Protein backbone atom coordinates (compact mmCIF):
# COMPACT_ATOMS: atom_id res chain seq x y z
CA UNK A 1 0.00 0.00 0.00
CA UNK A 2 1.39 3.39 -0.92
CA UNK A 3 2.16 5.95 1.77
CA UNK A 4 -0.64 8.40 2.59
CA UNK A 5 -0.12 11.85 1.10
CA UNK A 6 -0.68 15.16 2.86
CA UNK A 7 -0.89 18.74 1.64
CA UNK A 8 -0.38 21.55 4.12
CA UNK A 9 -1.06 25.24 3.44
CA UNK A 10 0.12 27.91 5.85
CA UNK A 11 -1.61 31.24 6.31
CA UNK A 12 -0.37 34.25 8.25
CA UNK A 13 2.83 34.90 10.09
CA UNK A 14 6.27 33.34 10.22
CA UNK A 15 5.34 31.62 13.46
CA UNK A 16 2.66 29.73 11.57
CA UNK A 17 5.10 28.71 8.87
CA UNK A 18 7.42 27.29 11.48
CA UNK A 19 4.50 25.45 13.13
CA UNK A 20 3.79 23.97 9.71
CA UNK A 21 7.37 22.74 9.44
CA UNK A 22 6.95 21.02 12.80
CA UNK A 23 3.66 19.43 11.73
CA UNK A 24 5.27 18.21 8.50
CA UNK A 25 8.20 16.87 10.42
CA UNK A 26 5.83 14.87 12.61
CA UNK A 27 3.84 13.52 9.67
CA UNK A 28 6.94 12.45 7.77
CA UNK A 29 8.29 10.65 10.81
CA UNK A 30 5.05 8.66 10.78
CA UNK A 31 5.39 7.70 7.12
CA UNK A 32 3.29 10.34 5.38
CA UNK A 33 4.67 11.91 2.23
CA UNK A 34 4.08 15.36 0.78
CA UNK A 35 1.57 15.36 -2.10
CA UNK A 36 2.63 17.09 -5.28
CA UNK A 37 -0.60 19.10 -5.21
CA UNK A 38 -3.62 19.54 -3.01
CA UNK A 39 -5.74 17.60 -5.52
CA UNK A 40 -3.43 14.60 -5.08
CA UNK A 41 -3.58 14.54 -1.26
CA UNK A 42 -5.37 12.12 1.08
CA UNK A 43 -5.07 14.64 3.91
CA UNK A 44 -5.52 18.38 3.39
CA UNK A 45 -4.43 20.56 6.29
CA UNK A 46 -4.89 24.32 6.60
CA UNK A 47 -2.69 25.98 9.22
CA UNK A 48 -4.67 29.13 9.86
CA UNK A 49 -4.29 32.65 11.20
CA UNK A 50 -6.85 34.87 12.94
CA UNK A 51 -4.86 38.05 13.24
CA UNK A 52 -6.39 39.70 10.14
CA UNK A 53 -9.74 39.29 8.51
CA UNK A 54 -8.19 38.77 5.08
CA UNK A 55 -6.32 35.63 6.18
CA UNK A 56 -9.50 34.22 7.71
CA UNK A 57 -11.53 34.96 4.57
CA UNK A 58 -9.10 32.94 2.47
CA UNK A 59 -9.52 29.94 4.77
CA UNK A 60 -13.34 30.10 4.76
CA UNK A 61 -13.26 30.22 1.00
CA UNK A 62 -10.88 27.25 0.82
CA UNK A 63 -13.12 25.26 3.18
CA UNK A 64 -16.03 25.91 0.82
CA UNK A 65 -14.04 24.36 -2.04
CA UNK A 66 -13.06 21.38 0.10
CA UNK A 67 -16.68 20.79 1.09
CA UNK A 68 -17.53 20.26 -2.58
CA UNK A 69 -14.50 18.03 -3.16
CA UNK A 70 -15.30 15.85 -0.18
CA UNK A 71 -18.72 14.98 -1.57
CA UNK A 72 -16.96 12.94 -4.23
CA UNK A 73 -14.10 11.75 -1.99
CA UNK A 74 -15.51 10.94 1.46
CA UNK A 75 -12.24 9.37 2.65
CA UNK A 76 -10.44 12.69 2.30
CA UNK A 77 -9.31 14.09 5.64
CA UNK A 78 -9.72 17.85 6.03
CA UNK A 79 -8.00 19.50 8.99
CA UNK A 80 -8.13 23.04 10.32
CA UNK A 81 -5.08 23.80 12.45
CA UNK A 82 -3.83 26.88 14.25
CA UNK A 83 -5.51 30.07 15.42
CA UNK A 84 -8.86 29.63 13.65
CA UNK A 85 -9.20 26.15 15.13
CA UNK A 86 -8.85 27.75 18.53
CA UNK A 87 -11.00 30.77 17.81
CA UNK A 88 -13.81 29.18 15.79
CA UNK A 89 -13.89 25.70 17.26
CA UNK A 90 -17.64 25.74 17.95
CA UNK A 91 -18.53 27.01 14.51
CA UNK A 92 -16.27 24.50 12.78
CA UNK A 93 -17.75 21.68 14.83
CA UNK A 94 -21.38 22.63 14.36
CA UNK A 95 -21.41 24.04 10.81
CA UNK A 96 -18.58 22.35 8.93
CA UNK A 97 -19.28 18.61 8.90
CA UNK A 98 -16.66 18.04 6.21
CA UNK A 99 -13.90 19.10 8.64
CA UNK A 100 -12.37 16.04 10.34
CA UNK A 101 -9.69 17.66 12.46
CA UNK A 102 -9.71 20.84 14.54
CA UNK A 103 -6.36 21.33 16.26
CA UNK A 104 -5.24 24.50 18.03
CA UNK A 105 -1.64 25.74 18.04
CA UNK A 106 -0.91 24.39 21.49
CA UNK A 107 -1.88 20.84 20.56
CA UNK A 108 0.42 19.99 17.64
CA UNK A 109 2.71 17.61 19.53
CA UNK A 110 0.84 14.46 18.51
CA UNK A 111 -0.68 15.79 15.29
CA UNK A 112 0.41 12.63 13.44
CA UNK A 113 -1.71 10.50 15.75
CA UNK A 114 -4.66 12.84 15.32
CA UNK A 115 -4.39 12.60 11.54
CA UNK A 116 -4.19 8.81 11.81
CA UNK A 117 -7.31 8.80 13.99
CA UNK A 118 -9.22 10.95 11.52
CA UNK A 119 -8.21 8.69 8.63
CA UNK A 120 -9.24 5.58 10.58
CA UNK A 121 -12.59 7.17 11.37
CA UNK A 122 -13.25 7.97 7.70
CA UNK A 123 -12.21 4.44 6.72
CA UNK A 124 -14.62 2.99 9.30
CA UNK A 125 -17.44 5.09 7.93
CA UNK A 126 -16.69 3.90 4.40
CA UNK A 127 -16.46 0.26 5.57
CA UNK A 128 -19.82 0.46 7.28
CA UNK A 129 -21.17 1.52 3.89
CA UNK A 130 -23.11 4.26 5.44
CA UNK A 131 -23.52 7.50 3.55
CA UNK A 132 -20.33 9.15 4.72
CA UNK A 133 -21.66 12.64 4.45
CA UNK A 134 -24.66 11.95 6.67
CA UNK A 135 -22.54 10.40 9.37
CA UNK A 136 -20.14 13.30 9.24
CA UNK A 137 -22.95 15.76 9.42
CA UNK A 138 -24.17 14.15 12.62
CA UNK A 139 -20.73 13.69 14.12
CA UNK A 140 -19.19 17.03 13.21
CA UNK A 141 -15.42 17.23 13.31
CA UNK A 142 -13.93 13.90 14.27
CA UNK A 143 -10.77 14.83 16.14
CA UNK A 144 -10.62 17.98 18.19
CA UNK A 145 -7.81 19.35 20.33
CA UNK A 146 -7.48 23.06 20.83
CA UNK A 147 -5.74 23.55 24.13
CA UNK A 148 -5.44 20.28 25.91
CA UNK A 149 -3.22 18.31 23.57
CA UNK A 150 0.53 17.83 23.51
CA UNK A 151 2.25 21.12 22.84
CA UNK A 152 4.18 21.46 19.57
CA UNK A 153 7.13 22.63 21.62
CA UNK A 154 7.56 19.10 22.86
CA UNK A 155 8.08 17.82 19.35
CA UNK A 156 11.67 16.74 18.86
CA UNK A 157 12.22 18.65 15.68
CA UNK A 158 13.40 16.87 12.57
CA UNK A 159 15.90 19.51 11.53
CA UNK A 160 16.03 18.15 7.98
CA UNK A 161 12.50 19.43 7.30
CA UNK A 162 12.97 23.08 6.39
CA UNK A 163 12.59 25.18 3.26
CA UNK A 164 16.12 26.63 3.20
CA UNK A 165 19.32 24.69 3.70
CA UNK A 166 21.24 27.52 5.36
CA UNK A 167 18.44 29.35 7.18
CA UNK A 168 16.06 28.28 9.90
CA UNK A 169 13.54 29.67 12.35
CA UNK A 170 13.42 28.57 15.96
CA UNK A 171 10.37 29.26 18.10
CA UNK A 172 11.53 30.30 21.57
CA UNK A 173 8.14 30.90 23.14
CA UNK A 174 4.43 30.74 22.50
CA UNK A 175 1.57 33.01 23.41
CA UNK A 176 1.54 36.50 24.79
CA UNK A 177 0.70 38.07 28.15
CA UNK A 178 0.27 41.62 26.86
CA UNK A 179 -3.15 43.29 26.91
CA UNK A 180 -3.21 45.04 23.50
CA UNK A 181 -6.89 45.69 22.88
CA UNK A 182 -6.95 44.96 19.15
CA UNK A 183 -5.06 41.67 19.22
CA UNK A 184 -6.48 38.14 19.18
CA UNK A 185 -3.15 36.42 19.82
CA UNK A 186 -3.49 36.10 23.62
CA UNK A 187 -6.83 34.36 23.03
CA UNK A 188 -5.72 32.04 20.25
CA UNK A 189 -2.19 31.31 21.45
CA UNK A 190 -2.69 31.63 25.21
CA UNK A 191 -0.26 32.82 27.88
CA UNK A 192 3.47 33.11 27.32
CA UNK A 193 5.28 29.80 27.56
CA UNK A 194 9.05 29.95 27.04
CA UNK A 195 11.05 26.93 26.03
CA UNK A 196 13.99 26.01 28.25
CA UNK A 197 17.21 27.68 27.19
CA UNK A 198 19.14 24.41 27.03
CA UNK A 199 16.54 22.91 24.64
CA UNK A 200 16.89 25.89 22.32
CA UNK A 201 20.68 25.68 22.27
CA UNK A 202 20.46 21.96 21.54
CA UNK A 203 18.00 22.52 18.67
CA UNK A 204 20.13 25.31 17.21
CA UNK A 205 23.22 23.13 17.44
CA UNK A 206 21.48 20.34 15.54
CA UNK A 207 20.35 22.80 12.87
CA UNK A 208 23.88 24.12 12.49
CA UNK A 209 25.26 20.57 12.34
CA UNK A 210 22.88 20.07 9.41
CA UNK A 211 24.17 23.11 7.49
CA UNK A 212 22.25 26.06 8.91
CA UNK A 213 24.28 29.25 9.32
CA UNK A 214 21.51 31.79 9.94
CA UNK A 215 18.91 31.39 12.69
CA UNK A 216 15.98 33.69 13.41
CA UNK A 217 14.36 33.28 16.81
CA UNK A 218 10.58 33.70 16.87
CA UNK A 219 8.20 34.85 19.56
CA UNK A 220 5.18 37.18 19.67
CA UNK A 221 7.11 39.21 22.25
CA UNK A 222 10.46 37.56 21.77
CA UNK A 223 12.34 39.92 24.06
CA UNK A 224 10.06 38.90 26.95
CA UNK A 225 11.54 35.42 26.57
CA UNK A 226 12.18 33.62 29.84
CA UNK A 227 10.13 35.65 32.27
CA UNK A 228 7.86 32.66 32.90
CA UNK A 229 10.83 30.31 33.45
CA UNK A 230 11.09 30.73 37.19
CA UNK A 231 14.50 30.09 38.67
CA UNK A 232 16.29 29.68 35.31
CA UNK A 233 17.39 33.32 34.90
CA UNK A 234 16.72 32.88 31.22
CA UNK A 235 16.50 36.08 29.20
CA UNK A 236 16.72 36.74 25.49
CA UNK A 237 20.14 38.32 26.00
CA UNK A 238 21.44 35.20 27.74
CA UNK A 239 19.96 33.00 25.05
CA UNK A 240 21.61 35.07 22.31
CA UNK A 241 24.95 34.83 24.07
CA UNK A 242 24.64 31.06 24.39
CA UNK A 243 23.71 30.62 20.71
CA UNK A 244 26.48 32.97 19.65
CA UNK A 245 28.96 30.36 20.87
CA UNK A 246 27.96 27.86 18.15
CA UNK A 247 30.93 28.06 15.77
CA UNK A 248 29.01 27.28 12.54
CA UNK A 249 26.43 29.98 13.18
CA UNK A 250 27.10 33.20 11.29
CA UNK A 251 23.94 35.24 11.67
CA UNK A 252 21.44 35.39 14.48
CA UNK A 253 18.24 37.47 14.46
CA UNK A 254 15.04 37.65 16.50
CA UNK A 255 11.49 38.86 15.88
CA UNK A 256 9.19 40.42 17.17
CA UNK A 257 10.21 42.67 20.05
CA UNK A 258 7.97 44.69 22.35
CA UNK A 259 9.22 48.19 23.25
CA UNK A 260 8.66 47.57 26.97
CA UNK A 261 11.23 44.76 27.05
CA UNK A 262 14.03 46.51 25.19
CA UNK A 263 16.24 46.77 28.27
CA UNK A 264 19.89 47.64 28.81
CA UNK A 265 20.96 43.99 28.95
CA UNK A 266 19.55 43.41 25.47
CA UNK A 267 20.97 46.66 24.12
CA UNK A 268 24.44 45.75 25.40
CA UNK A 269 24.11 42.34 23.79
CA UNK A 270 23.12 43.90 20.47
CA UNK A 271 26.14 46.14 20.68
CA UNK A 272 28.62 43.41 21.59
CA UNK A 273 27.81 40.29 19.59
CA UNK A 274 29.14 40.44 16.03
CA UNK A 275 26.92 37.65 14.72
CA UNK A 276 23.70 39.46 15.59
CA UNK A 277 21.75 40.79 12.61
CA UNK A 278 21.67 44.57 12.48
CA UNK A 279 17.93 45.15 12.52
CA UNK A 280 15.31 45.25 15.22
CA UNK A 281 11.58 44.81 14.64
CA UNK A 282 10.09 47.01 17.36
CA UNK A 283 6.46 47.82 16.51
CA UNK A 284 5.43 51.30 17.66
CA UNK A 285 1.81 50.90 16.37
CA UNK A 286 1.01 54.62 16.72
CA UNK A 287 2.69 58.00 17.23
CA UNK A 288 -0.14 59.29 19.40
CA UNK A 289 -0.14 58.81 23.17
CA UNK A 290 -3.93 58.94 23.17
CA UNK A 291 -4.13 56.04 20.72
CA UNK A 292 -1.34 54.09 22.44
CA UNK A 293 -3.23 54.38 25.71
CA UNK A 294 -6.47 53.29 24.07
CA UNK A 295 -4.62 50.31 22.58
CA UNK A 296 -3.13 49.51 26.03
CA UNK A 297 0.33 49.24 24.59
CA UNK A 298 1.92 50.17 27.91
CA UNK A 299 4.30 52.92 26.72
CA UNK A 300 4.23 56.48 25.49
CA UNK A 301 5.88 57.89 22.39
CA UNK A 302 8.43 59.61 24.63
CA UNK A 303 9.32 56.34 26.32
CA UNK A 304 9.61 54.57 22.97
CA UNK A 305 11.96 57.27 21.69
CA UNK A 306 14.02 57.21 24.89
CA UNK A 307 14.60 53.47 24.42
CA UNK A 308 15.69 54.07 20.84
CA UNK A 309 18.12 56.72 21.99
CA UNK A 310 19.69 54.24 24.44
CA UNK A 311 19.91 51.72 21.63
CA UNK A 312 21.45 54.09 19.13
CA UNK A 313 24.00 55.26 21.63
CA UNK A 314 25.34 51.71 21.97
CA UNK A 315 24.50 50.15 18.61
CA UNK A 316 24.06 52.93 16.04
CA UNK A 317 24.14 50.52 13.08
CA UNK A 318 20.91 48.76 14.07
CA UNK A 319 18.09 49.56 11.65
CA UNK A 320 14.56 49.72 12.93
CA UNK A 321 11.44 48.07 11.57
CA UNK A 322 7.95 48.85 12.82
CA UNK A 323 4.25 48.00 12.48
CA UNK A 324 1.51 50.61 12.51
CA UNK A 325 -2.25 50.42 12.73
CA UNK A 326 -4.16 53.31 11.17
CA UNK A 327 -7.82 54.10 11.82
CA UNK A 328 -7.99 52.59 15.32
CA UNK A 329 -11.38 53.45 16.92
CA UNK A 330 -11.43 57.11 17.88
CA UNK A 331 -8.17 57.99 16.09
CA UNK A 332 -8.51 61.58 14.88
CA UNK A 333 -6.76 63.01 11.84
CA UNK A 334 -4.47 65.00 14.18
CA UNK A 335 -3.55 61.86 16.12
CA UNK A 336 -2.78 60.08 12.87
CA UNK A 337 -0.47 62.95 11.86
CA UNK A 338 1.59 62.21 14.98
CA UNK A 339 2.20 58.73 13.60
CA UNK A 340 3.50 60.24 10.36
CA UNK A 341 5.74 62.50 12.46
CA UNK A 342 7.09 59.51 14.37
CA UNK A 343 7.91 57.62 11.17
CA UNK A 344 9.81 60.62 9.87
CA UNK A 345 11.57 61.30 13.14
CA UNK A 346 12.80 57.72 13.62
CA UNK A 347 13.53 56.97 9.96
CA UNK A 348 12.45 53.33 10.09
CA UNK A 349 14.05 51.11 7.48
CA UNK A 350 10.65 49.56 6.87
CA UNK A 351 7.15 49.67 8.28
CA UNK A 352 4.19 47.38 7.88
CA UNK A 353 1.04 49.47 7.81
CA UNK A 354 -2.36 47.95 8.55
CA UNK A 355 -5.82 49.46 8.38
CA UNK A 356 -7.60 48.67 11.61
CA UNK A 357 -10.22 45.93 11.37
CA UNK A 358 -12.04 44.63 14.45
CA UNK A 359 -11.26 41.07 15.48
CA UNK A 360 -14.20 39.42 17.25
CA UNK A 361 -13.31 38.52 20.81
CA UNK A 362 -10.98 41.47 21.37
CA UNK A 363 -11.71 44.47 23.59
CA UNK A 364 -11.39 46.86 20.66
CA UNK A 365 -14.12 45.00 18.79
CA UNK A 366 -16.57 46.29 21.39
CA UNK A 367 -15.76 49.87 20.40
CA UNK A 368 -17.40 51.70 17.52
CA UNK A 369 -15.26 51.20 14.40
CA UNK A 370 -15.77 54.88 13.70
CA UNK A 371 -13.06 55.83 11.22
CA UNK A 372 -14.68 55.57 7.78
CA UNK A 373 -13.11 53.10 5.37
CA UNK A 374 -12.17 55.83 2.90
CA UNK A 375 -10.35 57.71 5.65
CA UNK A 376 -8.53 54.53 6.70
CA UNK A 377 -7.47 54.12 3.08
CA UNK A 378 -6.20 57.69 2.98
CA UNK A 379 -4.20 57.32 6.20
CA UNK A 380 -2.81 54.02 4.99
CA UNK A 381 -1.64 55.61 1.74
CA UNK A 382 -0.16 58.68 3.47
CA UNK A 383 1.82 56.61 5.96
CA UNK A 384 3.05 54.20 3.31
CA UNK A 385 4.18 57.11 1.14
CA UNK A 386 6.08 58.62 4.08
CA UNK A 387 7.78 55.29 4.77
CA UNK A 388 8.57 54.66 1.12
CA UNK A 389 10.27 58.02 0.78
CA UNK A 390 12.53 57.15 3.73
CA UNK A 391 13.22 53.66 2.40
CA UNK A 392 14.10 55.06 -1.03
CA UNK A 393 16.59 57.52 0.51
CA UNK A 394 18.21 54.80 2.60
CA UNK A 395 18.44 52.34 -0.28
CA UNK A 396 19.80 55.02 -2.61
CA UNK A 397 22.61 55.70 -0.11
CA UNK A 398 23.75 52.10 -0.46
CA UNK A 399 24.46 52.29 -4.20
CA UNK A 400 28.17 51.84 -4.77
CA UNK A 401 28.70 49.96 -1.47
CA UNK A 402 29.82 46.34 -1.26
CA UNK A 403 27.59 44.30 1.04
CA UNK A 404 27.76 40.75 2.24
CA UNK A 405 24.71 38.88 0.97
CA UNK A 406 23.48 35.47 2.03
CA UNK A 407 22.21 33.87 -1.19
CA UNK A 408 18.63 32.61 -0.73
CA UNK A 409 17.45 31.49 -4.16
CA UNK A 410 16.04 32.64 -7.46
CA UNK A 411 15.02 36.25 -7.59
CA UNK A 412 11.71 37.53 -8.89
CA UNK A 413 13.74 40.01 -10.93
CA UNK A 414 14.60 38.49 -14.34
CA UNK A 415 16.91 35.54 -13.98
CA UNK A 416 18.89 36.81 -11.02
CA UNK A 417 19.47 35.38 -7.57
CA UNK A 418 18.39 37.10 -4.41
CA UNK A 419 19.59 37.23 -0.85
CA UNK A 420 19.64 39.32 2.29
CA UNK A 421 22.20 41.55 3.94
CA UNK A 422 22.89 41.60 7.65
CA UNK A 423 20.38 44.49 7.81
CA UNK A 424 17.75 42.24 6.18
CA UNK A 425 17.86 44.25 2.97
CA UNK A 426 16.74 42.26 -0.06
CA UNK A 427 19.34 42.23 -2.86
CA UNK A 428 18.88 40.88 -6.41
CA UNK A 429 22.21 40.06 -7.95
CA UNK A 430 23.70 38.60 -11.08
CA UNK A 431 25.45 35.33 -10.67
CA UNK A 432 25.82 32.42 -13.05
CA UNK A 433 26.63 30.21 -10.12
CA UNK A 434 23.52 28.77 -8.42
CA UNK A 435 25.97 27.31 -5.88
CA UNK A 436 25.99 30.66 -4.09
CA UNK A 437 22.60 29.81 -2.56
CA UNK A 438 23.39 29.32 1.10
CA UNK A 439 26.74 31.12 0.73
CA UNK A 440 27.79 34.58 1.93
CA UNK A 441 29.01 36.53 -1.09
CA UNK A 442 30.18 40.09 -1.67
CA UNK A 443 27.82 42.08 -3.88
CA UNK A 444 28.45 45.55 -5.26
CA UNK A 445 25.20 47.52 -5.17
CA UNK A 446 24.45 49.12 -8.51
CA UNK A 447 20.87 50.35 -8.17
CA UNK A 448 18.03 50.82 -5.70
CA UNK A 449 14.47 49.70 -6.41
CA UNK A 450 11.43 50.64 -4.32
CA UNK A 451 11.98 48.07 -1.59
CA UNK A 452 15.14 46.27 -2.60
CA UNK A 453 18.58 46.60 -4.12
CA UNK A 454 20.21 45.38 -7.32
CA UNK A 455 23.86 44.43 -7.49
CA UNK A 456 26.57 42.35 -9.05
CA UNK A 457 28.42 39.62 -7.33
CA UNK A 458 32.11 40.32 -6.94
CA UNK A 459 34.87 37.76 -7.19
CA UNK A 460 35.47 35.65 -4.12
CA UNK A 461 38.69 37.45 -3.29
CA UNK A 462 36.52 40.47 -2.51
CA UNK A 463 34.75 38.40 0.13
CA UNK A 464 36.90 39.62 2.94
CA UNK A 465 36.06 43.21 2.15
CA UNK A 466 32.37 42.46 1.92
CA UNK A 467 32.17 40.21 4.93
CA UNK A 468 32.56 42.98 7.44
CA UNK A 469 30.66 45.70 5.65
CA UNK A 470 28.28 47.29 8.05
CA UNK A 471 26.80 50.29 6.41
CA UNK A 472 25.31 52.73 8.81
CA UNK A 473 22.17 54.32 7.58
CA UNK A 474 21.49 57.53 9.41
CA UNK A 475 17.97 58.22 10.55
CA UNK A 476 16.41 60.90 8.41
Ligand code: SF4
Nearest residue numbers: 176178180183185220
Ligand atom coordinates in the same frame (compact mmCIF):
# COMPACT_ATOMS: atom_id res chain seq x y z
S1 SF4 B 1 2.24 42.28 22.27
FE1 SF4 B 1 0.15 42.97 21.86
S2 SF4 B 1 0.02 42.95 19.61
FE2 SF4 B 1 1.80 41.69 20.14
S3 SF4 B 1 1.01 39.58 20.24
FE3 SF4 B 1 0.92 40.43 22.32
S4 SF4 B 1 -1.17 41.25 22.54
FE4 SF4 B 1 -0.76 40.97 20.34
